[in-house]
Amino acid sequence: MEKGILYIVATPIGNLEDISFRAVETLKTVDVVACEDTRRTGKLLNHYEIHTKMTPYHDHNKEHKTPSLIEMLKNGKSIALVSDAGTPSISDPGFYLIREAIKNELQISPIPGPSALISAAIVSGLSINRFSFEGYLPRKKGRTKRLKQLAEYDVTIVIFEGPHRILKTLRDLRSFLGDRKAAIGREMTKINEEFLRGNLSDLIAIFAERKPKGEFVILVERNEK
Numbered sequence: 001m002e003k004g005i006l007y008i009v010a011t012p013i014g015n016l017e018d019i020s021f022r023a024v025e026t027l028k029t030v031d032v033v034a035c036e037d038t039r040r041t042g043k044l045l046n047h048y049e050i051h052t053k054m055t056p057y058h059d060h061n062k063e064h065k066t067p068s069l070i071e072m073l074k075n076g077k078s079i080a081l082v083s084d085a086g087t088p089s090i091s092d093p094g095f096y097l098i099r100e101a102i103k104n105e106l107q108i109s110p111i112p113g114p115s116a117l118i119s120a121a122i123v124s125g126l127s128i129n130r131f132s133f134e135g136y137l138p139r140k141k142g143r144t145k146r147l148k149q150l151a152e153y154d155v156t157i158v159i160f161e162g163p164h165r166i167l168k169t170l171r172d173l174r175s176f177l178g179d180r181k182a183a184i185g186r187e188m189t190k191i192n193e194e195f196l197r198g199n200l201s202d203l204i205a206i207f208a209e210r211k212p213k214g215e216f217v218i219l220v221e222r223n224e225k
Contacts, residue, residue, distance in 0.1 A: 004031070004078040006101045008094065010087040010113030014189035016047050023111050024048050031077040034069060036084045036092065057081070059093045066100050073106045080111075087115045091135040091160055117158060120185030120217035124156075125197055127222070131156040137169060147176035150220075157220045163212040170207065173220055174200040181221040187214035 007026050012018040027033060027050050034057035035041035041054060057065050069079060081088050081097060088094035101108055121128045132155050138146055150157055150173075157177075161169050173182070182203055184196045192214065196203055200220070 001076050003106055004073040004076050005107045005109055006073055006097070007078065007080045007109050007111055008088050008098065009080045009082050009111040010115065011041070011044055011082050011085060012189065013085045013114045013116050013119065014187065014193070016044060018114050018189055019044075019048075020111065020113050023113055024050070026111050027052055027080050027082075029078075030080040032069075032072065033080045033082060034065075034097070035082045040084050041082055052080075057093065057097065062093045062096045066097050069097060070100055070104055070106070073101065074104070085114075085116070087113065087117075090115065090117060090133075114189070116160070116185070116188060116215070116217050119188050120183070120195075121156075121158060121219060123185070123195055124183035124219045126156050126181065126183055126219050128156055130222075131158055131219075133158045136160050137172075139165075143172070144176075147172055151177045151223065153223055155222050157222070159218040159220075161216045161218055163214060163216070166212045166216050166218075167204065167207045169218065170200055170204045173218070174204065177220060177223070183219045185217040185219075188217075190214075 007030060009023050009026055030052060033041060033052050033054045035054055036058045038054045038056055073079060081094050083092045083094060089098055098108060117133055121131065132153055134157060137143055137159060179199045179201050182200050184203060186194045196206060
């Protein structure tokens with residue numbers, strides 16, 4: 001029996017028009033779409049009149065759900081793995097399924113597209129010839145150690161952060177890295193898209209005066225010592 005293919009499909013980070021023709025066709029033709037939130041992915045599928053069955057696949061059920069998805073692939077079914085927004089496996093549970101598919105010698109095909117990481121980096125005004133993507137910083141255990149490590153990096157640093165911790169993270173970055181140049185992308189490709197640039201102190205002052213909303217990508221210039 002011919003085995004199925006696991007497609008890693010990038011989906012819009014905000015604007016639903018930011019999806020490739022190939023991604024739409026893939027979502028239409030696979031047997032199942034594995035997604036973090038069926039309600040959120042359902043909006044995308046409805047927008048493009050895609051009626052493919054969805055199944056939840058997220059951080060809380062990945063260990064339980066992965067074996068059944070692997071079995072589907074072995075039995076000739078094809079699966080599209082998507083995240084809530086952007087490219088799967090970047091700071092999301094998709095990595096777990098991809099790793100298991102590799103172990104089982106299954107075919108994996110990337111369907112490239114939107115990425116919050118790349119979208120923020122290319123308009124930051126900071127050098128991205130070399131950069132380090134750190135995802136979300138540890139909340140407690142290991143946070144200080146990681147920040148001390150980042151202080152020594154000689155490449156641009158890229159971090160994801162949510163609205164409730166953005167101010168703390170900016171203050172921590174200034175404390176450990178110094179008042180470096182930085183940039184923030186917020187709500188990219190959406191109506192309230194915003195890009196902020198300046199020293200870390202400038203960005204701290206902005207968010208000390210207003211309630212942060214949306215998801216953030218922070219970029220900090222490299223250590224030039």
